[in-house]
Each structure stands twice: as structure tokens, then as C-alpha cells.
Amino acid sequence: MANKKSSEKLKPLLPSGNKDSSFFEQVYDVARQIPKGRVTSYGAIAAYLGTKMSARMVGWAMNGAFHLNPPVPAHRVVNRNGMLSGKMHFATPTQMEELLKKEKIKVVDDTIVDFDKKFWDPAIELSLD
DNA sequence: CTCCTGACTCAGC
DNA sequence: GGCTGAGCCAGGA
Numbered sequence: 001m002a003n004k005k006s007s008e009k010l011k012p013l014l015p016s017g018n019k020d021s022s023f024f025e026q027v028y029d030v031a032r033q034i035p036k037g038r039v040t041s042y043g044a045i046a047a048y049l050g051t052k053m054s055a056r057m058v059g060w061a062m063n064g065a066f067h068l069n070p071p072v073p074a075h076r077v078v079n080r081n082g083m084l085s086g087k088m089h090f091a092t093p094t095q096m097e098e099l100l101k102k103e104k105i106k107v108v109d110d111t112i113v114d115f116d117k118k119f120w121d122p123a124i125e126l127s128l129d
Numbered sequence: 130c131t132c133c134t135g136a137c138t139c140a141g142c
Numbered sequence: 143g144g145c146t147g148a149g150c151c152a153g154g155a
Contacts, residue, residue, distance in 0.1 A: 023151080024152090046138090055150080057152065058136085059136035060137095061152090063153095079136075138150090140146105142144105142145085142146080
């Protein structure tokens with residue numbers, strides 16, 4: 001999708017009556033489902049939740065991801081360009097890319113190599129279609 | 130309570 | 143084709 005320049009419309013898989021969980025909860029839930037060695041973008045998660053226009057909230061949610069009881073792999077979540085935009089928010093600015101490298105993900109110039117290949121779209125992977 | 134900022138994204142110029 | 147502006151929702155001051 002990220003490599004899709006075409007207007008690929010994401011189907012709002014927003015579960016009905018899911019308002020029980022806060023927006024953040026949903027973000028954390030999806031983020032924790034990211035397989036090792038894979039990454040996703042804020043927009044993908046936001047789109048999956050139905051709020052693609054508010055990708056900021058996804059990143060903002062990540063702000064509290066670390067102090068959660070079950071930690072969220074925020075290092076697997078990057079912006080739509082695959083750039084480690086949030087690395088500066090980690091314990092150390094290098095921790096994010098270090099973690100990604102451990103996931104066999106190549107990081108060059110703060111950007112994930114073969115991002116399109118590593119990309120993990122919840123709207124597709126988690127699609128019940 | 131009001132204003133501002135923020136780990137993004139899209140549209141416009 | 144790169145830069146700038148505006149929109150998005152939520153939380154903090």
C-alpha cells in the first residue's frame with residue numbers, strides 16, 4: 001500500500017460496537033500484533049481504526065506505550081515513509097533502529113530499508129475478509 | 130475552561 | 143518535484 005500510488009481505499013474494518021475500547025487501546029492492540037521483523041505505519045493503524053486522517057493520534061498513543069503494563073513495540077511503528085520519526089522519543093535516539101536491526105530490519109539514515117517488503121498492514125493481515 | 134502542541138498525512142503551490 | 147499550510151483528535155499547561 002505504501003508503495004501503491006494508486007488511490008487504494010482501505011476498507012473500514014472498524015468492528016461494530018467497539019467503542020468499549022479507547023482509541024489508544026485499539027492502537028496498542030494492533031501494534032502488539034505486529035509480527036517480528038515487520039513494521040507498519042501510523043497511517044495504516046489509523047486507517048485500520050477508521051481514523052486515517054488522524055495518524056497523529058496513533059503516534060501520540062505510542063507516547064504512553066512504554067509505560068503500559070504490556071509494552072508495545074512502538075519501534076515497529078514508523079511514519080508512512082518508513083522513517084524512524086519517533087526514534088527521538090525512545091529511551092535513546094538509537095534504541096529504535098537498534099531494536100529494528102535485531103528484527104533483521106535494515107535501517108539506513110533513520111529509514112527502514114525495503115520498507116514496502118517489511119510493511120505489515122493491519123487492514124490486510126487482520127482482515128477477516 | 131481555553132489555547133497549544135504533537136512519534137502524521139494530504140493537498141496545494 | 144520539493145516546500146508550505148491546513149486538518150486531524152487528544153492530552154497537557
